[in-house]
Amino acid sequence: MLAFKLALRNLLGAGLRTWLNVIILSFSFIIIIWLKGLLEGWDRQAKNDMIKWEIGGGQFWQASYDPFDPFTLLDSHSTIPDVLSDSVTNGTLVPVLISQGTIYPNGRMQSVLFKGISPEQKVLALPTLKLKSDGTYIPAIIGSSMAESTQLKEGDYVTARWRDKNGTFDAAEIRIACIYQTNVPSVDVGQVWLPIDNVREMMLLPGEATILVANKEGWKTEKSDKWIFKDQKTLLIDIENIIKAKSFVGILIWAILLMMAMLAVFDTQVLSIFRRQKEIGTYVALGMTRGQVVQLFTIEGAMHSVLATLVAAAYGIPLLTFQAIRGISIPVESKDFGIAMAAKLYPVYSLTLITGTVIVVLIVTTIVSYWPSRKIGRLSPTEALRGRIQ
Amino acid sequence: MNDEVIITIEGLKKHFPVGSGRFTALNGIDLSFGKGEFAGLIGPSGSGKTTLLNIMGTLDSPSEGMAIILGESVGNLSARASALLRKSQLGFIFQSYNLFQVYTVFENVEFPLLLQGIEASKRKKMVLDALEWVGLTDKIKSKPAQLSGGESQRVAIARAMVKKPAIVLADEPTANLDAANSHNILQTMEKLNRELKTTFIFATHDEKVIGYVRRKIFLFDGKVAKDEKIEKN
Numbered sequence: 001m002l003a004f005k006l007a008l009r010n011l012l013g014a015g016l017r018t019w020l021n022v023i024i025l026s027f028s029f030i031i032i033i034w035l036k037g038l039l040e041g042w043d044r045q046a047k048n049d050m051i052k053w054e055i056g057g058g059q060f061w062q063a064s065y066d067p068f069d070p071f072t073l074l075d076s077h078s079t080i081p082d083v084l085s086d087s088v089t090n091g092t093l094v095p096v097l098i099s100q101g102t103i104y105p106n107g108r109m110q111s112v113l114f115k116g117i118s119p120e121q122k123v124l125a126l127p128t129l130k131l132k133s134d135g136t137y138i139p140a141i142i143g144s145s146m147a148e149s150t151q152l153k154e155g156d157y158v159t160a161r162w163r164d165k166n167g168t169f170d171a172a173e174i175r176i177a178c179i180y181q182t183n184v185p186s187v188d189v190g191q192v193w194l195p196i197d198n199v200r201e202m203m204l205l206p207g208e209a210t211i212l213v214a215n216k217e218g219w220k221t222e223k224s225d226k227w228i229f230k231d232q233k234t235l236l237i238d239i240e241n242i243i244k245a246k247s248f249v250g251i252l253i254w255a256i257l258l259m260m261a262m263l264a265v266f267d268t269q270v271l272s273i274f275r276r277q278k279e280i281g282t283y284v285a286l287g288m289t290r291g292q293v294v295q296l297f298t299i300e301g302a303m304h305s306v307l308a309t310l311v312a313a314a315y316g317i318p319l320l321t322f323q324a325i326r327g328i329s330i331p332v333e334s335k336d337f338g339i340a341m342a343a344k345l346y347p348v349y350s351l352t353l354i355t356g357t358v359i360v361v362l363i364v365t366t367i368v369s370y371w372p373s374r375k376i377g378r379l380s381p382t383e384a385l386r387g388r389i390q
Numbered sequence: 391m392n393d394e395v396i397i398t399i400e401g402l403k404k405h406f407p408v409g410s411g412r413f414t415a416l417n418g419i420d421l422s423f424g425k426g427e428f429a430g431l432i433g434p435s436g437s438g439k440t441t442l443l444n445i446m447g448t449l450d451s452p453s454e455g456m457a458i459i460l461g462e463s464v465g466n467l468s469a470r471a472s473a474l475l476r477k478s479q480l481g482f483i484f485q486s487y488n489l490f491q492v493y494t495v496f497e498n499v500e501f502p503l504l505l506q507g508i509e510a511s512k513r514k515k516m517v518l519d520a521l522e523w524v525g526l527t528d529k530i531k532s533k534p535a536q537l538s539g540g541e542s543q544r545v546a547i548a549r550a551m552v553k554k555p556a557i558v559l560a561d562e563p564t565a566n567l568d569a570a571n572s573h574n575i576l577q578t579m580e581k582l583n584r585e586l587k588t589t590f591i592f593a594t595h596d597e598k599v600i601g602y603v604r605r606k607i608f609l610f611d612g613k614v615a616k617d618e619k620i621e622k623n
Contacts (some may be wrong), residue, residue, distance in 0.1 A: 002504060002505070002507070005504070006504070009492075009493065009497065010490075010492055012492075013490075013491075013492025013493055014492050015492075278486070278488055279488075279490060281488070282482075282484075282488040282490070284449065284473070284476075285447065285449060285476060285482045285488075286476065286477070286482070286501060286502050286505060286549075287473050287474070287476045287477025287478070287502065287505045287506075288473060288477075288505060289469050289470055289473040290469065291469075292473075380450075381449045381450075382444045382449050382450050385449070385484065385488070
């Protein structure tokens, strides 16, 4: 207890020297927490958006469907099995029929995926109600990235060409009924959403689908070899892998920041011991053991991080809370990043993140403070009293 | 002076390694000090005054011979035991004061009492008493940087005396002070010696200090050249 009291007295007595270190350390605290919070917020938002716009509560895939092999698309469709048809009827499963095709916007040719979906579906966030029409045209909805790359606007007509199940090419004019904003590139780039009835008619595949999107988790693969259930976890595996790769970079940045902060503490400790030799000698002369002096210096160093926590809390809590509420605007170019990224990111500062960071910094600071302080244990008090460099 | 012997030194030698050889700082010292002495170790630089003082202060240990301080043999003391002895029974006064710059005068004087674990109210009273002995009660909130040399040394005396130690070891206490401040400091120490019966041992070559001590021990090349007691009223 005495060592804590003396350490605090020494630190506060040192004034500006202490506060400069504390402020630098508090910056590190805030930047570490901010950065980790930002990545965590981004991860959470990316997953949520993927679930909201594409994955739902999981998906039944027709057995031949492989989203990474476009050549299988022609064969990866089946009629909906009887065991699932009730769920499709009541809207808990949303069928999507996927087919390859081409559109010709402004005289250019572009390969796309036509995705047929029910206009009444409520499982995905897509504005499918816009796919309702009076039957005089085929309505289509596309994402803003797709609109940008094709230079299509709402109300534009564009020629669509496809090959039906018999391999016969056919074409029709489709009308862009809506352009939606989404953070999920995989429901935007190269995608044209059409009413499922139109796609079934175009492909000559009545009552068939490629995938069935579930409204919630908990489905299982039924005893049918044609439809396989993929749960959310499986469907999020790619994004999880990206997050893992991103986390490694996050940890690396975190480690660099921590190292920089610790370097400041280490530097202060080394300088302290060098500069305060007479003081160390006086402590020993007044009755402290060298072990007690080592303890005092270690606690002094470690207390920098305690004070930094308090300072960081004083300005960090309002600052980070403000950011968590208001979000951080991301430049438009970040769409090219290939991962779901909103125009605004909302950092998530979990209790685990904050307490974890504080504990890690405290432990590392204590170790870093102890390391140079061990030298005091080897210091001769008579030499220290003379302030002789050893 | 009381006849009770509190320091006994016999055949004390101290060697320091220098390159491949060694330097003998103390070469067979035999001395004893009684309670309440006001003695000076006098000699030129390199005569062994500070080394002897350090051994008596348990900051260093003998190479040969023995030094018994308040019944404890310095050579056989563990680090913890010697720290305990310094904490409770020994006071130090240094040439450059060695005050803690970040502490106030009060905190500097309070420090030895904190180490002893004395409770706050008693500590406060003891600190104020010590500052009254040296006439610095009006400076309790000042930092050492705001004090003159004389005032700083008086704080150092108060810090050494606050725990009422049996022995105060003062290494060149007036070396950084002018004549007026030196006399003032010495008078303060002499008064405390008389009132509290504390043994004061100085390492010095300052004529002013020599004029105050009641025992002059002249050291030369690590040996006692002359040991002379002076009767004063």
